[in-house]
Amino acid sequence: MSLQRVRSHSTSKFLKAIISKVFTIYSELEKLTGIPETMLWTLHNRANEAMRSDGVIQDPKAIEIYEAIQYDYERSRSVTKGQSFGKADPVHALRSIAFDSEIRVFMKKYPSGVVVNLGEGLETQRFRLADLQTTWYTIDLPESIRAREHFISPGDRWKHISCSALDYAWIDQIPTDRPVCITAQGLLMYFQESEVQDLLKTLAERHPILTIIFDVIPNWLAQKTLSSDGLKMSRDYVTPVMPWGINRKEIPSFIEKTMGQNFDVTDIGFPRYPLAIRSFLFWVWFNVPVLKQLAPTIVKVER
Numbered sequence: 019m020s021l022q023r024v025r026s027h028s029t030s031k032f033l034k035a036i037i038s039k040v041f042t043i044y045s046e047l048e049k050l051t052g053i054p055e056t057m058l059w060t061l062h063n064r065a066n067e068a069m070r071s072d073g074v075i076q077d078p079k080a081i082e083i084y085e086a087i088q089y090d091y092e093r094s095r096s097v098t099k100g101q102s103f104g105k106a107d108p109v110h111a112l113r114s115i116a117f118d119s120e121i122r123v124f125m126k127k128y129p130s131g132v133v134v135n136l137g138e139g140l141e142t143q144r145f146r147l148a149d150l151q152t153t154w155y156t157i158d159l160p161e162s163i164r165a166r167e168h169f170i171s172p173g174d175r176w177k178h179i180s181c182s183a184l185d186y187a188w189i190d191q192i193p194t195d196r197p198v199c200i201t202a203q204g205l206l207m208y209f210q211e212s213e214v215q216d217l218l219k220t221l222a223e224r225h226p227i228l229t230i231i232f233d234v235i236p237n238w239l240a241q242k243t244l245s246s247d248g249l250k251m252s253r254d255y256v257t258p259v260m261p262w263g264i265n266r267k268e269i270p271s272f273i274e275k276t277m278g279q280n281f282d283v284t285d286i287g288f289p290r291y292p293l294a295i296r297s298f299l300f301w302v303w304f305n306v307p308v309l310k311q312l313a314p315t316i317v318k319v320e321r
């Protein structure tokens with residue numbers, strides 16, 4: 019075979035391999051529904067915020083993944099298929115930067131600590147915190163880990179465990195002789211209250227030096243997702259049901275009842291919203307005492 023033919027043969031093989039990979043990724047992501055699909059919703063919001071010159075988050079990896087996925091996030095191309103998350107919103111970027119900063123606090127306090135991220139989806143936190151010398155465990159459902167691994171590879175310090183957070187097989191793989199920081203960002207609201215209690219109790223019994231960071235939604239919002247209309251985020255997107263809601267003032271007693279008395283509980287809240295009019299409305303919601311009780315928040319529990 020001439021050199022030219024060899025070259026054109028390998029170029030066409032290369033192109034076929036790329037087309038086949040893109041098709042596989044596309045069809046796998048298209049198949050995501052329910053809670054696993056929500057990882058595309060948070061990616062949509064986070065990557066768009068990272069693309070803004072005045073965005074609250076810097077996240078080149080999220081942009082890279084976002085741009086590589088041929089997914090109709092805003093349903094601009096099709097009106098017959100798939101769901102749409104509507105226009106991007108900074109809320110998930112704000113949540114991510116709050117979690118980033120709490121993980122940094124934990125690692126500063128416990129340099130030998132490990133981080134366990136439950137329901138990590140396509141979150142790119144480990145890239146934003148690349149300077150931290152820690153072992154990082156990602157626990158997610160098998161279909162979500164498959165989607166993640168198209169873009170983010172596991173490694174010696176980056177372990178992926180395909181497993182429900184409610185199937186405690188993953189717990190045996192986390193060292194008990196090192197401080198542990200468990201994060202659940204956008205996850206616990208999708209569980210039943212009894213499942214959340216059982217998970218928190220199990221972790222409290224297992225790890226002597228433990229920090230858990232998670233976000234919660236208030237009761238009224240959980241009820242809205244359970245109503246017949248559900249929680250509509252855009253013309254086409256109704257979120258999956260979120261059965262577990264808790265109002266802010268009930269959090270300390272819930273933790274004491276579930277995990278025992280020797281934990282400190284901090285209601286972290288959300289960082290300030292950046293856009294002008296929304297910023298004001300969110301400020302009112304998150305700061306006026308009566309309304310504040312009815313807002314989502316981020317919680318840190320530590321011992």
Ligand SMILES: C[S@@+](CC[C@H](N)C(=O)[O-])C[C@H]1O[C@@H](n2cnc3c(N)ncnc32)[C@H](O)[C@@H]1O
Nearest residue numbers: 053054056057060137138139158162182183204
């Ligand atoms: C709203 S997304 C959040 C993803 C990521 N934490 C973020 O903030 O971008 C919810 C994630 O929880 C995962 N998930 C749903 N049920 C789960 C379960 N039982 N155990 C572990 N992960 C679960 C989904 O696969 C998805 O990745």
